[in-house]
Amino acid sequence: MIVFDDEYFMKMALREAEAALDEGEVPVGAVMVSGQKVIAKSRNQTELLKDSTAHAEMLAITSAANQIGSKYLKECTLYVTLEPCVMCIGASYWAQLGRIVYGASDDKRGYKQAGEYLKHPKTEVSGGVLASESEELIHRFFESVRRKKGY
Amino acid sequence: MIVFDDEYFMKMALREAEAALDEGEVPVGAVMVSGQKVIAKSRNQTELLKDSTAHAEMLAITSAANQIGSKYLKECTLYVTLEPCVMCIGASYWAQLGRIVYGASDDKRGYKQAGEYLKHPKTEVSGGVLASESEELIHRFFESVRRKKGY
Numbered sequence A, B: 001m002i003v004f005d006d007e008y009f010m011k012m013a014l015r016e017a018e019a020a021l022d023e024g025e026v027p028v029g030a031v032m033v034s035g036q037k038v039i040a041k042s043r044n045q046t047e048l049l050k051d052s053t054a055h056a057e058m059l060a061i062t063s064a065a066n067q068i069g070s071k072y073l074k075e076c077t078l079y080v081t082l083e084p085c086v087m088c089i090g091a092s093y094w095a096q097l098g099r100i101v102y103g104a105s106d107d108k109r110g111y112k113q114a115g116e117y118l119k120h121p122k123t124e125v126s127g128g129v130l131a132s133e134s135e136e137l138i139h140r141f142f143e144s145v146r147r148k149k150g151y
Helices: A006-022 A056-068 A086-095 A131-149 B006-022 B056-068 B086-095 B131-149
Strands: A029-034 A037-043 A076-082 A099-104 A124-126 B029-034 B037-043 B076-082 B099-104 B124-126
Touching (some): A006 A029, A006 A037, A006 A099, A029 A056, A056 A076, B006 B029, B006 B076, B037 B056, B076 B131
Parallel strands (some): B076 B099
Antiparallel strands (some): A029 A037, B029 B076
């Protein structure tokens, strides 16, 4: 029996993050869900698009809004493998996102370090879902960067 | 003689904001300049695209990055008619934008109210350039919304 719980959708987001890793991107993946239905999947594409705004969350928000034909995503849950940054939490504010579930914390660039109040007051946030799987991918990315640079 | 100063480029951004107003959008316009050359012009398109991330600044950053083929915009100046929000200042952080010049302050949704430190430490910010022209457009927008709603 398939249980459509937070881990189910986070695993899907992790597969997106893995694909990003294969493409040489900082491995972050996202899935947008509305009523147990996946309406958008995305992964970090900042290198591919040479666009620093092309975070997984931004692409998921834009794609989901296109999908449902509304700029508001009040009924949606965003699964993302890494804690959102200031830009992405700002985007979720405007979209009035219903819920955010993230994997690993980002103590350096995560929005919580900048200010928990940056999220929309109606957006529920849960962190730490399959966090170690996400951290493992980030670790592999920085290992490969170090290897390429020869140190 | 044409002087390519902040007011010159802000006037160009104001023309974008006017076009946004004509299109029924919150009137915000932006121009990205690199070495006195305009490399991107944009305006708020959140209604047209039904995408809450389609702020003038986001579109200008993406467009400028495409134009110069780099996700970093260290040598660029963004002229925008309204103080950037949290999302847009977050985007400017990742792009390591050289300079931001804005028109009117946004005491409600501007990033300064959320925290001045949200900008990249190397990004210079100046505000108040042709602020009253920008405020006038915003005022006209909300007037027209009130008129449509009949109050």
